[in-house]
Amino acid sequence: MPVKKAVIPAAGFGIRFLPVTKAQPKEMLPVVNKPVIQYVIEETYQSDIHQILLITGRHKRAIEDHLDKANINGHSDLLEEFEELLEKMQIFYIRQKKQSGLGDAVSYAESFIDGDPFALLLGDNITLPNCTKELVDIYEQYNAPVIAIEEIPDDKIKNHGVIKGKKVSSNIFKIEEMVEKPDEPISNLAIIGRYILTPDIFDYLSKTDRGLNGELQLTDALRDMVLDGKEMYAAIHTGRRYDLGNSFDWLKANIELALEDNEIGVSLRNCLNAKLGN
Template sequence: MKQKIRKAVIPVAGFGTRMLPATKSVPKELLTIVDRPVLDYIVAEAYASGIEHIIMVTGRMKAAIEDHFDHAFELDTSLRRNGKESIAETLAKGVPTVGAMSFVRQQEAKGLGHAVWSARHIVGDEPFAVMLPDMLMVDSEPCLESMINIFDKHGGNVIAVEQVDPALAHKFGIVSLAEGKDGPLITGMVEKPAPGTAPSNLFISGRYVLQPEVFTYLENQKPGAGGEIQLTDAIISLLGSQEIRPFEFTGRTFDCGSPAGFVGANLHMALGRDGVREAVFEEIRLYEAGHKH
């Protein structure tokens, strides 16, 4: 009987160096897109996709993430006492039910592969999802839900990919594809290929559905790019024994770990919000009119 994707691993132990000094004392995952932390959107995508249990892989200086997903009794009491019931209810809805979220400490910063491996005992012997918290992926249907639908049909592993300008392919992890009997299959992955040598224009974009055998490879994985244990290297090791299917995501993806992506995400989300959209358009109008200070 095919197993269901019940658990998602979200690695949140990174330092967020691209967003310094903002991330000196605030976890990058809690920087806000309009009025919600980036991580809130990732967690919402997981639950909307049918995930039952989220495993956060944290590190030092990340206790605020655990607090964010806890029930704040004092704040709740104060809001209700002051007649702000709707705000209190909104906050309450964001608190996971008991047992629906776990936290594991990655004690050394050894890379994404090591972070995922740190969650192995909670994941257990079942397929699972990995969601990178920097990558905010927006579409009418959650990216992870689409991937789980592919998994439910075919099993194996599924990796989200997106198109990139071939001239920029050397900046990304690029996949190579071949046509299988039930659609395209990933046959290889190259991390930051030399200009002009990329096997396709599809890059790995931050969502994975993986079989538990990946933990076996991560257990003995030697450091790769940047001297870190890379998840990509372990997935490449799976290629000889398991099918890996691509899901080409065609929505909008924002890399919120970079200033440009973070601002882009804020602008995109703000334009979708009544009461905020108008202020954004007014600021743009003033900027274009020359009122830049």
């Protein structure tokens, strides 16, 4: 069955980005000339996925407003392309009642998914080139869940979900084990917030024990699927990934993507060279 639905969790408080996120969703932080969530929506559209469920919270109304039709007189050319995209999509919203982990957020999507495979994209990550499209192609090849990963330094492993597996091609692993924020590293292959999942994940989420602070972790449910003998794969994303939940990646994304922009790239490069004395 083709992947035609996507779930985007966007309910987190953005603690790592305070005080900027005290009253503004981190998903609405601007990267060059558009907010993070717009990059994510465009990624789903470019993956031929036009039905989206956004899982939000009570402080995320700005996301819904941004994805609504604008009523601005003049300057419509600045919005035309994105609004044409939105016209072709069905976007639904549900609020997570309490911040209780990624697994808890995903569990809200069960009725929307209705037995179909689906893409899961974290709402504060940008991937270039399109990571979701890559995962859809791999899912269609193996007919099993696929998780995007990247190689990370050893000192950062304790902050990520990590997989270990058997390599089946140059950049694809069949997962044998996975741990959320391990005390001891099992590999340097970290989960990066892009998934293609099958609907049986909801059965496992309903049975998975909650961990620290009562949070339900998606990685724990996926691990239980693997331990039950279900096939699951991980693919190294060889492009760029920006985690917009932290200040450094946000600044890096703005600089790198602005340098690639046709309108402001040359001016920014000249400014940076002048400041750096190059």
